[in-house]
Amino acid sequence: MRVGAGAAKRGRDKVVRARRQVMLWLSRLGTGGRIGLALLALVLVAGGLTALLGQERYHPVSAGPALTPMEEQADATAPDEPEDASDEEAAETADLPTRPGTAPAVPTATPPAPPAQASEPAKPAAPPPQVAALPAAPPRPLPPLAPAPAGTPTWKHFALAAPAANGHPRIIIVIDDMGVDRHRSDKVVALPGPLTLAWLPYARELPHQTEKARARGHELIVHMPMEPTGKDNPGPDALLTKLDEATLRQRLSANLSAFQGFVGINNHMGSRFTADRDGMAVVMAELGSRGLLFLDSRTTADTKAGPLSAHYHVPMLSRDVFLDHVMTAQGVAASLAKVEQIARKNGLAIAIGHPHDVTTAALAQWLPTLEAKGFQLVPLTAAVR
Numbered sequence: 001m002r003v004g005a006g007a008a009k010r011g012r013d014k015v016v017r018a019r020r021q022v023m024l025w026l027s028r029l030g031t032g033g034r035i036g037l038a039l040l041a042l043v044l045v046a047g048g049l050t051a052l053l054g055q056e057r058y059h060p061v062s063a064g065p066a067l068t069p070m071e072e073q074a075d076a077t078a079p080d081e082p083e084d085a086s087d088e089e090a091a092e093t094a095d096l097p098t099r100p101g102t103a104p105a106v107p108t109a110t111p112p113a114p115p116a117q118a119s120e121p122a123k124p125a126a127p128p129p130q131v132a133a134l135p136a137a138p139p140r141p142l143p144p145l146a147p148a149p150a151g152t153p154t155w156k157h158f159a160l161a162a163p164a165a166n167g168h169p170r171i172i173i174v175i176d177d178m179g180v181d182r183h184r185s186d187k188v189v190a191l192p193g194p195l196t197l198a199w200l201p202y203a204r205e206l207p208h209q210t211e212k213a214r215a216r217g218h219e220l221i222v223h224m225p226m227e228p229t230g231k232d233n234p235g236p237d238a239l240l241t242k243l244d245e246a247t248l249r250q251r252l253s254a255n256l257s258a259f260q261g262f263v264g265i266n267n268h269m270g271s272r273f274t275a276d277r278d279g280m281a282v283v284m285a286e287l288g289s290r291g292l293l294f295l296d297s298r299t300t301a302d303t304k305a306g307p308l309s310a311h312y313h314v315p316m317l318s319r320d321v322f323l324d325h326v327m328t329a330q331g332v333a334a335s336l337a338k339v340e341q342i343a344r345k346n347g348l349a350i351a352i353g354h355p356h357d358v359t360t361a362a363l364a365q366w367l368p369t370l371e372a373k374g375f376q377l378v379p380l381t382a383a384v385r
Helices: 002-054 069-077 088-094 182-189 206-215 245-255 277-290 305-311 329-346 357-373
Strands: 170-178 196-199 219-226 264-269 293-296 316-318 348-353
Touching (some): 170 329, 182 206, 182 357, 196 206, 206 219, 245 277, 329 357
């Protein structure tokens, strides 16, 4: 008991001495020090209360166990998961399987419907309002069918004399974009013929250029500028889908007056225009009234040339191969081999190229070999039936 009482007395003495030291220290601080100490005490008390109240709102989430090196490598090399569709159209077409681990949607409980009252029969629902469907705009009437010009049709009048058919497959080579680049056009004219040369109507000195080509034994057509689907510029006085019939006929007439001696036209670009029924009807009506033929370059699969040419009695032919779609020596050589293949299979092949250096060089070597291979090189009009 004496040991316990002595320990308690020593503890009380320590507290008394500590209290006296604190009072002495406070007396030495002065008024400013005591005010600062009081503010510090208030801050500590406020912080403790904030921490106590915040425990109800903040619950830190455990990050879980750390990944092992092998798990980190597997996570880094795994393929990305497909993302969910972000709009309605993508959601309808995505058709993604349900991801594993996705919780099913919780159905919303609906309150039970109140019992129906038998006093009043239910009224029938009103029919939804009917909206009349707008009728489709009728197609524009076709231009009238003009009588064919009297006498020999123009295409026959200016057609080159073709070699007599001997049962061998025939090949027609058409070179587009003639006349603008005089140097390269002259190189094409110097090739052995008969070739069919398509001249852009806005080239300079076309009468002189085309007379020289006819003297070399080549057939002539007009390379008619027509509207493409892209942003490429087909050139001045091009035939556009937005033009009315009068303007189209005016541009056709101007382009068909650039030179003489041609047998018809083919389209320069024209992937949009040749797919337009109304515009092509004007072209075919004009060609029929002039006795000219049409070569469809087939820059689009939606071309409307076929049925309209039959309606207006316009002789029509279609391209089989583009020679320089790949503008390399190997690409042109592959296209020429395809021309031979189609000619052997169908008896006739029509190819279209351009006055590129690689195309001209390939034709200079290939054309002299055709007769030995059993082919006939003929102008375009030789294929008109």
